[in-house]
Amino acid sequence: MHIQLKNSIVSVDWLQEHVHATNLIVLNGTIPKVVGDTAQQETQQIPNARFFDIKKVFSVLNAPFPNTMISVEAFTEKAQKLGINQDSAIVVYDELGMYAAPRVWYMFKSMGFDNIAVLDGGFPAWRAAKYPVEAKIPFEGKRGDFQGKDQLYLFKNYPEMLQTVANDATIILDARSEARFTGNVPEPRAGLRSGTIPTSKNLPYTEVLHKNSFKSKEELQTIFSAFNTKKTPFTFTCGSGITACILALAADIADYTSYYVYDGSWTEWGSVHR
Structure with a gap:
C-alpha cells in the first residue's frame, strides 16, 4: 500500500496505523545534544x-x-544514500518532542518534495502511547532515486533580508524567547551580540505549541492573524534557522501558503550587521 500525505503533521496513532505502508520512510531528525551535556542519550x-x-x-x-x-x-546525493525515493512518504520525528523535525520538513520543501509530515508530539508521544520501539541501528538499505528540485528561494539569505527589511516586503517573526529577543538574557553562542532584526516582531516558537504538539488550526490562525490581517508573506527567523521552521510549519497548518525562513537567522545577522 502506497500512501500520500494530506497534512503536514500526523499523529502517533496515524503513524502506527500506517507503519506497514510500502513507501513509508520514518526519519529521526533530532539534533544531537551539545558536547558536555550529561543528559542520557536516547x-x-x-x-x-x-x-x-x-x-x-x-x-x-x-x-x-x-x-x-x-x-x-x-541534498539529492545524501537523501539517496538514506534510501529515499521520489515516491516515498516521509514522516520525521524528534526525540525532544518538537524542535528540529520541522527543519527537516522545511528542507524537503525547499527541494520541491511535499510528501512529508512531522510527527506531532515526537518520540515522547510515541513512547507515551506505548507503541513499539527498537534499538537504534544505522541504515544499510539500498540507494534511493530521490531527486531534489530547486526551491531554495524558500530560504532567505542575508542580502535578501536586507532587501526585506528595507522594503518591508514581508512580516518578520522571530521565534526566539522573549528574553533573548529583548536582550534581557545573552545569546547562548559565545561572542554573539544580543539584538533584533529591524522591523521584526517576536513570536516565541513555544507559543504555537501545547507541550510537544501544535495547537489547533483555529488557535494558530488566531495567533498569526494578530500579526498579519491581510495574509502578507511571513519571513521567520530565530537563532540559527531551526526553531524558525517550527513557525513555518505552524503557518502551514494555519493555511498560510507564502512564507520563508531566514537561513542564517540571528547568528548571521548579529555577526555581520552592525
Whole structure:
C-alpha cells in the first residue's frame, strides 16, 4: 500500500496505523545534544527509523554559521544514500518532542518534495502511547532515486533580508524567547551580540505549541492573524534557522501558503550587521 500525505503533521496513532505502508520512510531528525551535556542519550527509536543528520550531513560543514542549507545536488546525493525515493512518504520525528523535525520538513520543501509530515508530539508521544520501539541501528538499505528540485528561494539569505527589511516586503517573526529577543538574557553562542532584526516582531516558537504538539488550526490562525490581517508573506527567523521552521510549519497548518525562513537567522545577522 502506497500512501500520500494530506497534512503536514500526523499523529502517533496515524503513524502506527500506517507503519506497514510500502513507501513509508520514518526519519529521526533530532539534533544531537551539545558536547558536555550529561543528559542520557536516547538509545531507542521508532521501528525502521533512519537518522537524518542535520548537523554533520545535511548542513554545509565548516560554514561560518551553523545549519547552513546545502545545495540541491548535495541534498539529492545524501537523501539517496538514506534510501529515499521520489515516491516515498516521509514522516520525521524528534526525540525532544518538537524542535528540529520541522527543519527537516522545511528542507524537503525547499527541494520541491511535499510528501512529508512531522510527527506531532515526537518520540515522547510515541513512547507515551506505548507503541513499539527498537534499538537504534544505522541504515544499510539500498540507494534511493530521490531527486531534489530547486526551491531554495524558500530560504532567505542575508542580502535578501536586507532587501526585506528595507522594503518591508514581508512580516518578520522571530521565534526566539522573549528574553533573548529583548536582550534581557545573552545569546547562548559565545561572542554573539544580543539584538533584533529591524522591523521584526517576536513570536516565541513555544507559543504555537501545547507541550510537544501544535495547537489547533483555529488557535494558530488566531495567533498569526494578530500579526498579519491581510495574509502578507511571513519571513521567520530565530537563532540559527531551526526553531524558525517550527513557525513555518505552524503557518502551514494555519493555511498560510507564502512564507520563508531566514537561513542564517540571528547568528548571521548579529555577526555581520552592525
